[in-house]
Amino acid sequence: MTQVPKCTHSQKARGIIIDRLARRYAGLRNAMAFVVYAFTLLPTLIVIPISFGGAGEMSFPPSNWTLELYEQLFSSSAWVSSILQSTKVSCLATLLAILIAVPAAYGLGRFDFPGKRLVLFLVMSPMVVPVVVTSLGLYLYFSRLHLVGTTIGLVLSHVAYVTPFVVITVMAGVNKLDPALELAASIMGAKRLAVLLKVVLPQLRPSIIAGALFAFLMSFDEVVIAWFITSPETTTLPVKMYTSVQWEISPIIAAVSALLTMLSIVFCCLSIFLLPGTAEPSR
Amino acid sequence: MSYVTVSMGSDEVLVPDSKQDSAADTMPAINMKANMIALEGVGKQYGGVQVLHPIDLAVREGEFVTLLGPSGSGKTTILSIIAGAIAPTQGRIILNGRDVSAVPPRERGLGMVFQNYALLPHLSVFDNVAFPLQVRGLAKGEIASRVANALERVGLVGYEKRKPRELSGGQQQRVSIARCIVYSPSVILMDEPLGALDKKLREQLQAEIKRLHRDLGTTVVYVTHDQEEALDLSDRVCLMNGGRIMQVGTPNDLYFEPVSEFVADFLGESNLLEGAVTAVNTVTTRDGMVLGVRSTEGCCVGSPVKVLIRPEKIGMTDAGAPAIATQRHNVTSGKIAQASFAGGTMRVDVLCEKGARLRLKTVSSRASELVGAPVVVSWATSDAMVLKN
Numbered sequence: 001m002t003q004v005p006k007c008t009h010s011q012k013a014r015g016i017i018i019d020r021l022a023r024r025y026a027g028l029r030n031a032m033a034f035v036v037y038a039f040t041l042l043p044t045l046i047v048i049p050i051s052f053g054g055a056g057e058m059s060f061p062p063s064n065w066t067l068e069l070y071e072q073l074f075s076s077s078a079w080v081s082s083i084l085q086s087t088k089v090s091c092l093a094t095l096l097a098i099l100i101a102v103p104a105a106y107g108l109g110r111f112d113f114p115g116k117r118l119v120l121f122l123v124m125s126p127m128v129v130p131v132v133v134t135s136l137g138l139y140l141y142f143s144r145l146h147l148v149g150t151t152i153g154l155v156l157s158h159v160a161y162v163t164p165f166v167v168i169t170v171m172a173g174v175n176k177l178d179p180a181l182e183l184a185a186s187i188m189g190a191k192r193l194a195v196l197l198k199v200v201l202p203q204l205r206p207s208i209i210a211g212a213l214f215a216f217l218m219s220f221d222e223v224v225i226a227w228f229i230t231s232p233e234t235t236t237l238p239v240k241m242y243t244s245v246q247w248e249i250s251p252i253i254a255a256v257s258a259l260l261t262m263l264s265i266v267f268c269c270l271s272i273f274l275l276p277g278t279a280e281p282s283r
Numbered sequence: 284m285s286y287v288t289v290s291m292g293s294d295e296v297l298v299p300d301s302k303q304d305s306a307a308d309t310m311p312a313i314n315m316k317a318n319m320i321a322l323e324g325v326g327k328q329y330g331g332v333q334v335l336h337p338i339d340l341a342v343r344e345g346e347f348v349t350l351l352g353p354s355g356s357g358k359t360t361i362l363s364i365i366a367g368a369i370a371p372t373q374g375r376i377i378l379n380g381r382d383v384s385a386v387p388p389r390e391r392g393l394g395m396v397f398q399n400y401a402l403l404p405h406l407s408v409f410d411n412v413a414f415p416l417q418v419r420g421l422a423k424g425e426i427a428s429r430v431a432n433a434l435e436r437v438g439l440v441g442y443e444k445r446k447p448r449e450l451s452g453g454q455q456q457r458v459s460i461a462r463c464i465v466y467s468p469s470v471i472l473m474d475e476p477l478g479a480l481d482k483k484l485r486e487q488l489q490a491e492i493k494r495l496h497r498d499l500g501t502t503v504v505y506v507t508h509d510q511e512e513a514l515d516l517s518d519r520v521c522l523m524n525g526g527r528i529m530q531v532g533t534p535n536d537l538y539f540e541p542v543s544e545f546v547a548d549f550l551g552e553s554n555l556l557e558g559a560v561t562a563v564n565t566v567t568t569r570d571g572m573v574l575g576v577r578s579t580e581g582c583c584v585g586s587p588v589k590v591l592i593r594p595e596k597i598g599m600t601d602a603g604a605p606a607i608a609t610q611r612h613n614v615t616s617g618k619i620a621q622a623s624f625a626g627g628t629m630r631v632d633v634l635c636e637k638g639a640r641l642r643l644k645t646v647s648s649r650a651s652e653l654v655g656a657p658v659v660v661s662w663a664t665s666d667a668m669v670l671k672n
């Protein structure tokens with residue numbers, strides 16, 4: 001009897017001490033976290049000021065602030081067409097990946113069927129295989145199909161590349177759904193399609209948006225597969241950047257990098273702030 | 284209240300029950316209605332384990348039947364089988380005269396209320412209630428007026444624009460009831476709809492469910508493990524244990540005519556005295572009390588039985604007062620062993636002279652004066668029920 005309160009007392013005391021320690025060193029903890037983040041982020045962020053430097057230089061801090069690099073970038077048809085190509089490929093790949101991944105995630109997350117593990121493994125396998133190996137395989141396969149160098153070939157490759165990630169994201173959402181809602185809807189007379197459209201998809205919206213943003217960024221950044229599959233006519237932005245770094249280091253690359261970085265940041269912010277469902281506690 | 288009067292001696296499980304006011308309590312048989320739900324030999328196995336033994340159960344049109352039983356007794360399983368959410372391992376489900384064993388849930392024309400509401404979180408109250416009408420393709424104006432009507436019935440006018448998470452538990456359950464009555468399903472299934480609410484709210488909603496059932500006359504199959512809820516709401520109660528039906532009957536039947544010790548024990552408090560039949564309508568208990576009982580029909584002399592006496596049927600008088608033992612009364616003297624105060628009534632345990640301990644309920648008096656006092660307790664032989672072992 002007397003042990004019990006004692007025990008909770010000492011536990012409480014220990015808790016208080018830990019609390020106090022935590023508070024005392026909270027500043028230190030935050031400072032360290034800040035340093036680590038700064039160390040990893042700065043090289044990325046540093047391209048942003050550099051990109052506002054003059055046309056001939058690539059230095060930090062820039063001696064004079066201009067938009068010359070951006071002007072050069074957008075007046076070069078090679079760069080602009082690669083940006084457009086990347087945008088096109090990423091949009092199409094995202095769209096297709098969502099169309100494949102959402103039903104797949106729902107089926108895999110909600111139902112049990114024979115061979116489910118095998119299907120899951122197959123869907124996830126592109127994540128396991130090294131990208132270079134995937135690329136080589138796709139290259140050999142697509143050259144038979146005469147898809148190498150085509151936009152559609154690259155889109156299909158990127159779909160294979162990003163779909164597993166979208167499936168994982170959406171499946172996490174499916175696992176949070178209450179199956180009673182779908183049952184309730186069907187008892188109320190809703191057909192399968194209505195259940196899917198009016199009950200399941202609206203609730204999955206946050207996960208689908210998150211998956212789509214993720215897929216778009218992955219495809220937009222992807223360089224290895226694109227390197228294998230694209231031709232000079234279908235060059236994407238990362239491939240163009242890579243080649244331009246190989247032959248000449250043009251300061252334009254700073255402007256492109258800055259744009260890419262900002263794109264990523266914007267997408268991350270979007271996925272954090274624009275998704276109503278993710279911030280709420282799950283019910 | 285239109286409550287069912289006890290019809291003694293009707294042991295039949297599927298007796299039509301008389302659900303009318305005492306004024307109209309003349310001919311129950313005339314009110315015989317068709318079966319709305321009939322389960323015929325329905326059972327369920329999970330991986331070789333029979334969680335529901337084949338049962339027969341019929342629910343008549345407009346009837347309020349409650350599945351009552353301890354946790355894991357198979358109540359939800361029965362409800363899910365009726366709803367079509369799970370397929371039975373054996374047996375047939377007849378809904379409104381039609382075999383629906385192979386019919387998907389959406390075509391069974393049922394309504395269901397869940398313990399955790401199952402409202403669509405992304406839709407407003409209005410859209411939630413409108414959902415079953417929308418999937419039926421009703422016109423907008425029709426939907427609006429029916430939703431308004433349903434919300435009015437559950438007292439939620441003015442909450443149309445709220446999201447479910449902006450409502451209290453009781454309000455959410457009202458929405459889910461409105462969503463159910465809005466499309467007038469022929470049967471409403473409720474699985475512990477009040478299970479997640481606090482006591483006060485539970486009583487309030489219980490009264491509302493009762494009123495709605497009376498007003499709408501829908502057939503209701505209700506699941507609960509709260510016996511008071513079951514006794515209050517139901518026309519008939521189906522008491523379950525371990526995947527079997529223990530007894531089906533009106534609340535009165537179950538309370539006053541339990542067929543087994545389990546039923547007697549599950550509903551209300553009971554005194555159970557072990558003994559053996561010694562003569563017609565006479566049982567001698569283990570400690571030698573000779574008791575007159577209502578009926579020993581179906582028992583042989585010498586067969587071991589238990590005698591059930593409900594605490595509130597036992598009367599208590601001071602030891603001095605004359606105790607008239609008749610053929611129709613059992614009388615014994617004893618001492619008060621314990622008395623516990625429970626507001627208006629009190630529970631008194633009397634230690635009888637032969638050693639049996641009887642619990643009874645009386646109108647309260649000062650408990651401290653009572654303990655140890657010699658008393659005489661008596662009860663009508665017709666209130667002493669024999670339960671076969």
Ligand SMILES: Nc1ncnc2c1ncn2[C@@H]1O[C@H](COP(=O)(O)OP(=O)(O)OP(=O)(O)O)[C@@H](O)[C@H]1O
Pocket residue numbers: 329334352353354355356357358359360361508
């Ligand atoms: N999917 C399942 N797989 C295996 N066993 C199950 C499954 N669903 C239910 N059971 C078992 O069936 C039995 C009856 O379950 P059921 O849900 O019908 O009980 P219940 O009477 O509704 O209980 P409660 O009052 O706790 O809700 C339980 O023993 C349970 O463990």
Ligand SMILES: [Mg+2]
Pocket residue numbers: 358359360474
């Ligand atoms: Mg249950």
